[in-house]
Amino acid sequence: MNLYKVAGGLASLLLLASAAPAATLYTGATLHPVSSAPIENGQMLVDGGKIIAVGADLSAQAGNAERVDLSGRWVVPAFIAANSVMGLTEIESVRGSVDVAETGAINPNARAQVAINPDSDLLPVARANGVLYVHVVPQAGQGGIVAGQSALVQLDGWTWEQMTVKAPIGLHLMWPSTRLPPWLPAPMRAEAIKGAARSRELIDQAFDNAAAYRTAKAAGTVAAPDARWEAMVPVLEGRTRLYIHAVDLQQIREALDFTRQRG
Template sequence: MKKLMTAVTAATLSLTAAAHDIVPGAPQQQPIMLQNGTLHTVTNGVMNEADVLFIDGKISAVGVDLDVPAEALVIDVTGKHVYPSVIAMDTTLGLREIEAVRATEDAGETGFLTPEVSGHVAYNPDSEVIPTIRYNGITHAQVVPQGELITGRSSLLQLDGWTYEDAAERLNLGVHLNWPRVGINNAWWERRSPEEQRKANAEARKQVEAAFIQAKAYHDAKQAGALNGTDLRWEAMLGLFDGSSTLFVHANDKRQIEEAMEFTKEYGFDWVLMGARDAWRMADQLAAAEVRVVFGAPFGLPSRHDESFDQAFATPAALAAAGVDFAISYPGYWDVRNLPFAAGNAAAYGLTPEQALQAITLKPAEFLGVADRLGSIEVGKQATLVISAGDLLDPIGQDVEQLFIEGRQVDLNNRHKQLYSKYKQKP
């Protein structure tokens, strides 16, 4: 009993230590004018010495020498850059805190087929990691449950809320499928023989096919009013068959991607390819099929001995040249803060700065179904903006000074800044 109580106490302390004490921003109380900044609008190019006016959380005017409303708060951003905020796709933010502490790990569910799982249910808005992510200009994250094959549904959350309810931008927006392996793993840690691996791959493919057959039968029966009961698994997948939900397929190997393309075409799903490490090998094919791609290996090492060292860096430019509709992600949680720099690195290897910025702002907004309110600086959209003294995509020059989510000013304090201030005073 004493050992049990000690373990419970340790877990409790770990959770307490992992919670930040930063209060979410208060709703916008007065008109706010950002004056004389360099506006990176994404949709209408770069505007120099321009203004942005936002009222009640929405952008009401964008232009040069705008009239200042009465009682407006005027913020001089001369010489500074104003961007739409960064949207991070394919993350486990708020689901993981300290990987070595089981009590702070809630990203995965047991089982091969768990479409009923919703990532936002386990989301911890008090995660100590979240303020460090915001500090690099990221305001929204797609929170994705982890698992084996069908892992559950993701949600898009803004990163300055008291609970997942008030952080919700769009809940249960799509189902996630890890496409089964198609090759043989020769890594030193793989203990199974090639025959055992092939058998396991084939079995996983059968499980996926059987699951979608059952889900489609459930959908058809519900449409016909012939259901005798409710199955939460197939209820979670209903939207895939009527187009109200998106299928996010995680696949990296070229053979996986080709199989996924055939599979989704058969069902006619609205789908997005996630990961896509080998997308450069079939860029023309993806473009022709109008596949939306979220490239999730922007800093990855070469996956084959004959690949160039910079293949991961150059892939976004190759996709753009082929006409692929793509975004850039940085899967994970604490390292998601490097997403703007991944886009900047892609710009150094062939993307234009405008394409790189779009890949982490407007394109994610489009893929997640929120482009009507996020992803660019336009009248009518949310005043969810980043002000930086330097280039947002430059790890050396970036200097985020202010952040707004729906007009609310976000406190940029975080654990990293606190530790920096502390140890700067050490003799």
Template sequence: MKSMQRILGGAAAALALSATVAAAQVRMTVPPQSQPVVLRGATIHTVTNGTITNGSIVLDGGKIIAIGQNVEVPRGARIVDVSGKHIYPGLIDAYSAVGITEIGAVDVSNDINEIGDFNPNVRAEVAVNAESRHIGTTRSAGVLVAMTTPGGGVISGLTSAMSLEGWTWEEMSMKGAAALNVNWPDPNARPRRFGGGGPPGGFPGAGPRPAPKTYAEQVQELRDFFAEARAYRDARAANQQMRTDTRYAAMIPVLNREIPVVVAAEGVAQINDAITWAKEENVRLIIRGGRDAIHVADRLKAENVPVILTATMAAPNRDYEGYDGAYSTPAQLFRAGVKFAIAGESGGLYSNRLPWDAGVAVAFGLPEEEALKAVTINAAEMLGVSDKVGSLEVGKQATLLITTGTPLDMTTNIEQAYIQGREIDMNDIQKHFFRKYMEKIKQQQGNIAM
């Protein structure tokens, strides 16, 4: 009888677990906000307008409609007591591959790089997989907006600002063309050879291989492409009859300074040459990478060029560099007066590390409020979505976090998040596996006890 009870009890536990697993494994997309919500009693970190203690924030129609210590409660509102908690704006990853990469070893699940060297018409948003498992783990870390960015070639395409909640990429997209991405040539690299590999004479019957291209030639190709795009823009403005070219058409907002150019550049020579080129082209410039940005800080500040810092937790690249070179770069740029965002690594696997990329900068001298700005309002301003996200202000989207402390600290729990007023499902695949294998341990311990 006892054996039968154990079997029936185990079956019931397994059935309950299967229901939990099913709920945990599938991240459920929630409907748009349908009634006003008042989050009451928290410490509210607005980022741009200070901190409000024992404050309330009112969400309605997906937006913030009131914030402060004494707010009017709308009729029919649902009141949520968050006393003792903290409310922060959702974090923003300024350089991300969330949604366009899934499993590194499975090529068909990765849609980052396009064929060819000049692809300004590529929009990352159309390739975003709304069912990506990385979305759940990213959101659980407090990152609610991703600047999903294509890669490869010389001009990779357009960064898309994506809200990490929705059934489809159309529903998730906040700004399809937030910035154009350029990979600046490396002057220290060996001359680049186009046309594939093979012996010096080419494959049998394939003819001679093209000659390697020098750094100067690669930069000139970039200049030529911009010149062609500018001629196309001017011809269209003059109503000349011409064939539509989607590549050149995608360049028009860049040439008109409506969106910035994000140039991937690490070394001093790359950064300096990119700044000179951007001034000549009269385009808005953002440097991404910025390993040696501190050595060009004076010019970056003088030219008002912001930086998206990546790999703030990286090891030094040179023998003579201190172990803390990357860790302390944000603090040094702050003291130099250079505006920057912190992005960390771009891989979809790593966007959940963004808070810690900013947190390590705090440990090495960056004021905490500046680190928070580097993953919120600074990123939003650089990439043209500061009217929607990046801070807690009336009129902006209700995209925020309820936490036990600063989201930049590993010990903080992100208890709940709202995206455009939606109280999102906080489940993710990592939580699923945690529950699953904790249950395994319990069952094993139970068997031992029996």
């Protein structure tokens, strides 16, 4: 008897699913398309989780779509948080919940999306405030230079695979700085300048190694794959962007000189 009830319930659900409208028409709201002026008392047609059209009257296009009245409300596009570590950190004072950077100086193979915590309490808070997408960018730890690859993720999903919209977005390079406070003692100043020069050498070395690896791979002489240089090959070939993080004027000038030299 219970089996018949279950079967009947499933059949009812199937009938309801087949009769359900394929789309939803939201009406009465003030729409802000950004690409044009606001639309008062506008209509927005959504199908399969995607916005199909916006306008003053979409009744003909909507057909038998479900109607939802949003009178008195504003509808704006989702916000995108750029250069964020959302999902990579939870509580700064709890070291185990902070995973924004890898150890070591050169980590081009580090992928931000695989380190995201889908259960982070920060994600629903951001969603509730209109942030639906995040450009998650790995950071550089102590002495870090090549931080890794960033990703565009949506703040909805059970796993990092479900959350990932596009990856990689680009490779991130933290340019060393020689901007030092005037009160810094001479020995510390000299050490800082020496460290920046060493970081600059490591950058050149990393790109030289990646270029040599690319050449060897094309010639079929690579003995074993190297995840670090594999991650940099798309950058050398122009298929992936390189983001150079530079703050002060000297950093920016040096970074521009570097890109000109490297083509």
